[in-house]
Amino acid sequence: MLEVLDPPAVRRWSRRCADALGRARAEIDALNVFPVPDGDTGTNLHLTVLSAAEAVDGLPGDAGRDRTWQTLAHGALLGARGNSGVIVSQAIRGLAEVLGMAEGRGADLRRALLRAAEMARAAVVRPVEGTVLTVLAAVAEAVRHASDDLGEVARVAAEEARGALRRTTGQLDVLARNHVVDAGGAGLVIILETLAEVVAEAFSERHEIPAPPGRVPVDEAREDVHASAPGYEVMYLLDAPEAAIGRLRTELDALGDSLVIVGGDGLWNVHIHADDAGAVIEAGLAAGRPHRVRVTYLGGRIHEPARARGVVAVAAGDGLAALFRRSGAVVVRREPGANPPLAAVLAAIREAGSEVAVLPNDAGAQAVAAAAAEIAREEGLTVSVLPTKASVQGLAALAVHDPLRRFDDDVVAMTDAAGHTRHGHVWVADREAVTSAGLCRPGDVLGVVDGDVALIGGAVADVAVQVADRMMSSSSEMVTLVTGADPSETPAGAVRDHLARVRPDIEVVVYEGGQGGYPLLIGVE
Numbered sequence: 001m002l003e004v005l006d007p008p009a010v011r012r013w014s015r016r017c018a019d020a021l022g023r024a025r026a027e028i029d030a031l032n033v034f035p036v037p038d039g040d041t042g043t044n045l046h047l048t049v050l051s052a053a054e055a056v057d058g059l060p061g062d063a064g065r066d067r068t069w070q071t072l073a074h075g076a077l078l079g080a081r082g083n084s085g086v087i088v089s090q091a092i093r094g095l096a097e098v099l100g101m102a103e104g105r106g107a108d109l110r111r112a113l114l115r116a117a118e119m120a121r122a123a124v125v126r127p128v129e130g131t132v133l134t135v136l137a138a139v140a141e142a143v144r145h146a147s148d149d150l151g152e153v154a155r156v157a158a159e160e161a162r163g164a165l166r167r168t169t170g171q172l173d174v175l176a177r178n179h180v181v182d183a184g185g186a187g188l189v190i191i192l193e194t195l196a197e198v199v200a201e202a203f204s205e206r207h208e209i210p211a212p213p214g215r216v217p218v219d220e221a222r223e224d225v226h227a228s229a230p231g232y233e234v235m236y237l238l239d240a241p242e243a244a245i246g247r248l249r250t251e252l253d254a255l256g257d258s259l260v261i262v263g264g265d266g267l268w269n270v271h272i273h274a275d276d277a278g279a280v281i282e283a284g285l286a287a288g289r290p291h292r293v294r295v296t297y298l299g300g301r302i303h304e305p306a307r308a309r310g311v312v313a314v315a316a317g318d319g320l321a322a323l324f325r326r327s328g329a330v331v332v333r334r335e336p337g338a339n340p341p342l343a344a345v346l347a348a349i350r351e352a353g354s355e356v357a358v359l360p361n362d363a364g365a366q367a368v369a370a371a372a373a374e375i376a377r378e379e380g381l382t383v384s385v386l387p388t389k390a391s392v393q394g395l396a397a398l399a400v401h402d403p404l405r406r407f408d409d410d411v412v413a414m415t416d417a418a419g420h421t422r423h424g425h426v427w428v429a430d431r432e433a434v435t436s437a438g439l440c441r442p443g444d445v446l447g448v449v450d451g452d453v454a455l456i457g458g459a460v461a462d463v464a465v466q467v468a469d470r471m472m473s474s475s476s477e478m479v480t481l482v483t484g485a486d487p488s489e490t491p492a493g494a495v496r497d498h499l500a501r502v503r504p505d506i507e508v509v510v511y512e513g514g515q516g517g518y519p520l521l522i523g524v525e
Contacts (some may be wrong), residue, residue: 005104041183044082051079069100084184094119130172132184138164240288297378310352317515390423392523464491482513482521
């Protein structure tokens, strides 16, 4: 019997826990009728704990207590899947807060379980009884009265979890109607029973999940609640300050249910069920930087895709929009310096066809395009977001688009064309800032090459010529110049005349882009 839950024991527990949940995955999936009957709670819990276990496995053998627990919690946060997985990841974070700073004796485990239950409940905006939260709360209450012996605390926690799980059937109507226990709670039983086994230095290959008799087949259970299910499960990791999370909770609470936001120290895991997945992601974009966005279709109407191949292009000027439209793209307008609305990108994808290539044409628009693509894929569309960071790359990609080619081959060809197009632009600074070319002041003209400020000058035309020169190579064949909205600035003519003198072999094409803020966009293929 262990007296202390030390780092090697934590490693054994996390790995055995992941293995046990893997063996019970299908059985837990079959219990899943709440909050939606999507039959994946067992899978989600297994993947969540597996991510935590693999994170700890990657530590050096002499990693200390604090590092081990924090790595376990961070791995669970990054790998959390589904409603129950996110809640369990927060419970693990609660354990880590206490046990990472303590010896790991019985009294420490008791405090850690109390903290885990407290943090998990606080993470759920609208807690529901008869769920994993209820089981956690029962465990926390039971261990209050346990002795300070580590084995006794772990045993009481496991036994109470099993008893509390049986009681969930009578605590939630949908569980009672379908004669099942809570799926998330069933996973928690395995997590705590495995912990008790590690402390007792025993091991079981099988964890029986208690369930009331007469359980109906899972397909019938799902039909019982499917009609009321929201359209999408939306999850993403979010880089954001803690000050932004309160407002995000309020905004998302108005959009759906099963809202859980967990994490801290600038990294959060967001989970919600909602009809408007786009609005959920846009709220995340307003709060910080969402990534690893996952959108899963749960129920409701599926948009019937058009049977066609199409391209969606984001444009920041009237002239650019017209160029993309003439080339056959469905255009989404955005304001200079701003991201396009996610709803507009999604609507354009649906309009474009069943196989759609998306040209964001801006680094900031990439995340919005990726989120819209995830939603569209759940609706049955085939969508690929190309890595176009500038409008000139989008024009190059669209120039080789062939709707008669296989979609994958077309995407490769368009991506290749965009990748072989260097992009630059000229703009006038409106504030003082430190750039990669030095300090700039309001009114300075900046020359940008492939996203970095390459030079600072005083005249738009002079800087434009220098940018074009820096982008040239011996293999350059074509230069595309896209003029801005201000008719008083004519750097395109200066660049064209300069190239006619120094590189008469190069083809130069000039378009009226009409974009604000950038007197000239330059592409070199």
